[in-house]
Amino acid sequence: MNTHTLLAGAPAPVLVPVRAKAWRWLALLAAVALLCWLPVLLTERSLFGMRLSNMALLNLGLTQVNLMLIAMLGALSLNYLTGCAGLISIGHAAFYAVGAMTAAVTGTQWGWPFPLVLGAAALAGAAAGVLAGLPSLRVRGLYFVLSTFAVHYIVVYLFQEYQFRFFDVVGVPYAPATLAGWALSTPMRWYFFLLPLVALIYIGLRNTMRTREGRAMRAMRDHELAATAAGIDVRILRLKAFAFTSAIASVAGAVYAYYLSNVTSEAFGIQFAIQFIAMIIIGGMGSLAGSLVGAAVWLLLPSIITGFASKAAGSSGLLRTLLVDDKAQLVQLIFGLLVIVLLIFAPEGLAGIGRRLRSRFTRP
Amino acid sequence: MLAQLLFSGLALGSLYGLVALGFAIVFKATEVFNFAQGMLVVCGAFFAVTAITLLGLPFPLAVLFIIAAAALLGVAIHVLLIQPLSGRPMLSVIMLTIALSIVLRSVVEMIFGAEGRNLTTPLPSGIFIVGGVRISQLHLTVALVSWACMAGFGGFFKFTSTGLLMRATADGHEAAVASGINVNKMNRLAWAIGAVLAAIGGLFLAQLQIASTDLEKVGLLALPAVVIGGMQSIPGAIVGGLLVGLIEQLASFYISPKSSDIVIYGILLLILMVRPWGLFGQRELGRV
Numbered sequence: 001m002n003t004h005t006l007l008a009g010a011p012a013p014v015l016v017p018v019r020a021k022a023w024r025w026l027a028l029l030a031a032v033a034l035l036c037w038l039p040v041l042l043t044e045r046s047l048f049g050m051r052l053s054n055m056a057l058l059n060l061g062l063t064q065v066n067l068m069l070i071a072m073l074g075a076l077s078l079n080y081l082t083g084c085a086g087l088i089s090i091g092h093a094a095f096y097a098v099g100a101m102t103a104a105v106t107g108t109q110w111g112w113p114f115p116l117v118l119g120a121a122a123l124a125g126a127a128a129g130v131l132a133g134l135p136s137l138r139v140r141g142l143y144f145v146l147s148t149f150a151v152h153y154i155v156v157y158l159f160q161e162y163q164f165r166f167f168d169v170v171g172v173p174y175a176p177a178t179l180a181g182w183a184l185s186t187p188m189r190w191y192f193f194l195l196p197l198v199a200l201i202y203i204g205l206r207n208t209m210r211t212r213e214g215r216a217m218r219a220m221r222d223h224e225l226a227a228t229a230a231g232i233d234v235r236i237l238r239l240k241a242f243a244f245t246s247a248i249a250s251v252a253g254a255v256y257a258y259y260l261s262n263v264t265s266e267a268f269g270i271q272f273a274i275q276f277i278a279m280i281i282i283g284g285m286g287s288l289a290g291s292l293v294g295a296a297v298w299l300l301l302p303s304i305i306t307g308f309a310s311k312a313a314g315s316s317g318l319l320r321t322l323l324v325d326d327k328a329q330l331v332q333l334i335f336g337l338l339v340i341v342l343l344i345f346a347p348e349g350l351a352g353i354g355r356r357l358r359s360r361f362t363r364p
Numbered sequence: 365m366l367a368q369l370l371f372s373g374l375a376l377g378s379l380y381g382l383v384a385l386g387f388a389i390v391f392k393a394t395e396v397f398n399f400a401q402g403m404l405v406v407c408g409a410f411f412a413v414t415a416i417t418l419l420g421l422p423f424p425l426a427v428l429f430i431i432a433a434a435a436l437l438g439v440a441i442h443v444l445l446i447q448p449l450s451g452r453p454m455l456s457v458i459m460l461t462i463a464l465s466i467v468l469r470s471v472v473e474m475i476f477g478a479e480g481r482n483l484t485t486p487l488p489s490g491i492f493i494v495g496g497v498r499i500s501q502l503h504l505t506v507a508l509v510s511w512a513c514m515a516g517f518g519g520f521f522k523f524t525s526t527g528l529l530m531r532a533t534a535d536g537h538e539a540a541v542a543s544g545i546n547v548n549k550m551n552r553l554a555w556a557i558g559a560v561l562a563a564i565g566g567l568f569l570a571q572l573q574i575a576s577t578d579l580e581k582v583g584l585l586a587l588p589a590v591v592i593g594g595m596q597s598i599p600g601a602i603v604g605g606l607l608v609g610l611i612e613q614l615a616s617f618y619i620s621p622k623s624s625d626i627v628i629y630g631i632l633l634l635i636l637m638v639r640p641w642g643l644f645g646q647r648e649l650g651r652v
Contacts, residue, residue, distance in 0.1 A: 088455045141642045142397055142454060146591055147636045153629040158540070160622070273463055281459050329470040329478075336467035343460050344448045 038065070039191045047145035059307025060300060062187040069194035069300035070259060073201060075279040075291035077245040080205050084214070085241035085288030086221030087136065088145045091152030093273035095246040098128045099253025100263050104162070104172045107258070114177040114184075114258065118251050125250020126243040128155070133242030152273055160265035171264035174257050190259060197255075197292050198292075201248060206288055208244075217241055246294045278339050285351025293350050297338075302331045367497045369613045375503035377609020378510035379565055380582075381602040385514060386561030386588035388601035391590070392534040393554030396446055396457055403465040403472075404559050405583030408434055408566025409575040409599040410472055413481050423486050430567055431560050438559030439552045446555070447548065469577050480576030481520060507567045513564060514602055517557070521598070530554060585612070594645025603643065 006311065042062045045052050078092045102124040107117040135147035163172055177184040184190050208214045219227040219232050228234055257263045275298055282292025309323035309330060346353050382648035387401045398404075410431045415426035445464060449457055489499035533540040533550040540547050562583065570578050585608050586601075594603025608628055616628040641647045 034447045082455065090458075120435075135636055139636055142595075143591075143640045145397075145454075146460065146587070147633055149587075150629040150633040151634070154626055154633070157622070157626040274466075277455075277459055277462070281456075285455070322569055326474045329473045332466055333470040333474070336470065339463035340445065340460060340467065343452075343456055343463070344445070347452065347456060 008118065011252050035195060039188050043188060054307065058300075058304045060189060060303055063233060064300055064303055065185055065192055066190050066259065066297055069191070069198050069277075070252055070256050071279065071299050072198050072295040073255070074249050074276050074293050075295040075356065076201060076205055076288060077248035077252070078276045079283070079285065079288060080248075081241055081245040081290035082280060084209060085217040085238070085245075087133075087238060088239060089132075089148040090145055090277065091132070091148035091150075091273055092246075092249055092276050093268050093270075094132065094148075094152040094155035095125050095128060095249035096253030096272070097155050097257060097265070097268040098246070099250035099255075100172070100257035100268070101159050101162060102169075102250065103174060103257045104166075104252035104263075107170060107254075108174055109166070111175075114179055117258075117364065118254055119248075121250045121254035122247040126247040128250070129243040129246025130239050132246065133239045136238045136242070152270065156265055156268050163265050168205050169264075171262045172257070174263070176261070177258045184258075194255070202288060202292070213237070213240065218337040278335065280349075281339055282342060282349055284351030287349070287351035290351030292347050297350070298335070301335070305331050323328070365617070367495070369377050369617055371497055371499060373613035374606060375507040375608035376608070376613065377606035378514075379568055379590050379605070380509040380585050380608050381605025382510040382513055383562050383565040383583055384586040384593070384601040384605040384608075385517065385598065386558035386565075387586045387590050388595070388598055389517075389561075389594075390558035391595060392598070393530065394442070394446060394551050396461065397453070397454075399458060399461040399584070399587075400441075400465040400468065400585050401558070401562055402580035403468040403577075404437070404562035405566040406472060406575075406577050406579045407559075408483075408503070408563025409570035409579055410476055410566075411563060412570055413439065413476065413483055413565045413575050414487075416483065416485060417481065426485075426503030427567075430563050434559040434563030435556040436558070438555040441559070442552050442555040446551075450552065460561070465580070469580065472577055476579070480574040480578070481570075481574050483568075483570040485571055488650060502571060506572070509564070509568070517561075518598070526553070536618060545626060557610070561585060586630050591632055591642060592635050594642025596646055597642065597644040600642055600644030 039062055041047065042057065042060065042065065045054075045057060074092065074096060078089065081087050081089055081092070099121040102121040103117050106112045106120045107114070112120070132148065134152045136144050139147060167173070179193060182189070184193055209218070216227065216232045216237055219230065220232060220237055224234055260267075279294035279298045280291050281294070282297050283292065284290030306327045309327055312323060342349060348355070366419055383401065383405060387398060387405075389397050390396060390401075407429060411430045412426065415421045417430040419426075419429075421429060441464065445460055446457075487505055490501045491498055492501070502513070511627055521531055529540075529545050530550050530553065532543070532553075533545055533547050537547055540550070565583065565590070566575075566579065569582055573579065573582075586605070586651045589604035590601050591604070593600030593602070611628055611631065612624040616622075616624040619627065635642065
């Protein structure tokens, strides 16, 4: 249609594809219905009165889905920072720790209600983000990556000191979360709190890309000098991007802490930080939808693999040792290989693969 | 007490310097910031376990085995993983080395089990006392061997023709290609040297502590060492390693054992803010 109009050179009336739009709304509605029905399926574990085996549900439970939703927040914010603003951070998990620490101070020690705690976590995360982004005023590229690495160690150390001063080795306890009298006591309730939160942040991040700031960020990512020449103050913009994304990560950290109800400083080690980078590599850098996919793969694949592995393994022998006793290592091995293969053969991640498939099957 | 700390700091620091030297050679040659260097140290430790405990080789043969295996591993990493990714953005390459370290860790744990293994070698393990300082012979051996290795590689780069070609390649790929140097061969050699140095570090660390995947954390101390010294500088890596060893010992005695990490990374952050090119590196100038 478009090319035809362009070739004819005449101002043809713009036809609105009405049916396509209706289809889109229907698809959206179906997706929402599916997402609302998913927790029911995973809790009741039966379909139309028919009992489903554990393997039919891919060995998944609602807890994994909830953890996946929380991880999606972290992956979204890191992908925004790395893919859209072009700033690489290895220490993104540090802001999770900041959020968990803020939640411990305000929620556990001062007894603030849950929504206020989340607000405080966002503020603290933004402040910590500005501090952690300060080296970006001076150093670029690899040096900046290293500074985020150092920030990660420092924040985790602070969390550890805090934990041992006010609590003990067992970890920091968190009160059960309530949202205006509605206790988030079951996985199902958590799901219906987390799902809108993820959707909200996803839509919000997508929309900010179309604002002045979002365009400026992409200009900065693509060519810093050109962006400066176009009148963008890249130093301020970097700090803004950092504050914004670390506020989101910090809220995610607070939610994570409340969800687990007990958190130690070891939970935020370097492994925890690496998983977010792996998620956005798997999903596709610079693609917000890709980060959702990456988080889903990273959080759901382990239990699927262990489910199949324990089914495939015999009762004894080498295969059993490999598939059951070493299942943690097996999962790590598969993840590592997955990331390597994607990096070499599909650098744009699963989102890139999806895009290529779609352009093959749809008319240009 | 101070003399004691200085001795053990310098001995451990020499070891870190050795690992950091391997790291710096790889970085200079291929511009890969190798987060898997820590796992290469672990691999070295388990090559030693394989050769000495499992195969029962005599010590000199075992050392040869470790060096050969590590060199092979380094070359394999370069050919299979680094070369296909040449010209990609930095984060891809960094993530590749991180993924590599995840893979290596799980393979090592699958083969040898997650808990550590003891390693006994015929290296001297006694202690003698000089002026109130307890000098462990093992620490002394570690320091001496590290210095010998560093001197050896220093001489190699300075006096042999292959060393000259490697330096030329590191200075500028295109110029090196234009003058007929096989750049890929040089880079493979750099990776082999980097892995061998890490493996020698692993052999000693397994002896000083215990062979387990936790040694990765010790191996990763090469990162701050290299940055503090200056990323483009070979002597800088050695001095950085010594400094990290000293800081670690002093901080864990005078402040608290847990604080050594944060002091090292705090200094790293400070260096990045004040003098990003490190103590010995050259300031990079940007061109428009």
